[in-house]
Amino acid sequence: MPTPLRPAARLAPALVALVLGATLLPAAPAAARPAGDTLFPQQGNSGYQVRSYDVAMDYQPLTNRADATVQVRASARRTLDSFHLDFSGPRVTEVLVDGVAARHRRTGAHELVVTPDEPVRRGRFTVSVSWRGVPPEHTDADGSTEGWVRTADGAIALGEPVGAMTWLPSNNTPGDKARFHYEITVPTGYEVVANGDLVGREETAASTTWEWDARDPMATYLAMVAIGQFDVHESETTSIDGRTLPIWSFTDVTTGDAAKARAALPEIIAFGERLYGPYPFTSAGLVVDDARVGYALETQTRAFYPPGAATTSTVVHEVAHQWVGNAVTLTDWHDIWLAEGFAAYTEWLYDAEHGGPRPGERFQALYDRPASDDLWSPAPTRFTDPADLFGQPVYVRGAMTLHALRREVGDRDFFAVLRAWTTRHHDANVRTADLVRLAERVSGEELSGLFRDWLVHDGKPRGY
Ligand SMILES: [Zn+2]
Incomplete structure (x- = not known):
């Protein structure tokens, strides 16, 4: 940022x-x-390590309501009679642990306490959390806004430092990085952009499901989902180690297309590679959305910029973060x-x-x-x-x-x-x-x- x-x-x-x-x-x-x-001593939980988050969501841009199921694959460090996820989002409708319904309650500002009938044994387990409603925004100590941020035509999820918990039941600490997969369904005519690679788009007359896969480990604060009406720009560049890197950039139809920043991306990535080595992820890009949050953010693979913010120096800053901050992450x-x-x-x-x-x-x-x-x-x-x-x-x-x-x-x-x-x-x-x-x-x-x-x-x- x-x-x-x-x-x-x-x-x-x-x-x-x-x-x-x-x-x-x-x-x-x-x-x-x-x-x-x-x-943030209240964030994060030490009893388990997350391996992946699979986010399935139906979203209605007109009302900002969502119906979501987040499947968290994790490894327990010890036997867990119950465990916490960080979550400040809407009403939880169901929690399953290894496919079996589990008791759950909300405590404090953002704790979801899950108690399965049988304790989770040390090793791998899966917890699936379903929720429904309008996810909240989160106000930071410095007065800025993050979390599920409403825009004119949808929303954008921005999570630094703690806002991911507004929509993602998670181990919300940068010390626990995990893979992310998103399948998000919106009315046809809206676009969805998230971290990682665009791996699928299934369109019917009524709705379109966008599938994004971020296979490199990612801290929760770097997770990003933007939903709205965007111009989609696809191109590619070649990394210093010979890989073809797809570039997906999504620019809000009302904010201008950030043409200068998009044109500069390959050269700025190449500059980063000369300093820090091969680009650390499998794709790149940028997102410009009309969220009036007052900051840009290095959301993994695809940084976010509010309108007018994608200046050269800011793009250099956010691209640099892909190595320092995103691939190499503070604990x-x-x-x-x-x-x-x-x-x-x-x-x-x-x-x-x-x-x-x-x-x-x-x-x-x-x-x-x-x-x-x-x-x-x-x-x-x-x-x-x-x-x-x-x-x-x-x-x-x-x-x-x-x-x-x-x-x-x-x-x-x-x-x-x-x-x-x-x-x-x-x-x-x-x-x-x-x-x-x-x-x-x-x-x-x-x-x-x-x-x-x-x-x-x-x-x-x-x-x-
Ligand atoms: Zn920064």
């Missing part, structure tokens, strides 16, 4: 225990770490800089190759800002308020962190680190400590002090 579109509301830091430093500061007590995410939201700092620095590198300032000049101009500037606090991994998740330090100080690393280890080692990062952790989850270790191994230098200066200590880092 790019900075300029997202309002970064600032609230007074809450006095809550910070455990993030544990990733960098070995002295922090392990017992202080909650079982779940450190920023804990406090490590969001691993997505945003990298994507922002990719913009710096792209700009420098296209007549813009050199990264060193940008770094210096930012570093010259006074110590009182908002850029310096909270440090990128030290925020305590979810409203700071998409704040300036995460993006800009995050990008500066990478440039400080580059100056320390030199260009050759720095670009080797970038490439090794995306190669080694492809389709996996990471923490900041993984990057520190990798950079130290590649460079042979002790770098924990540099990363602490830039990521952990509030205030302007001294001596750079």
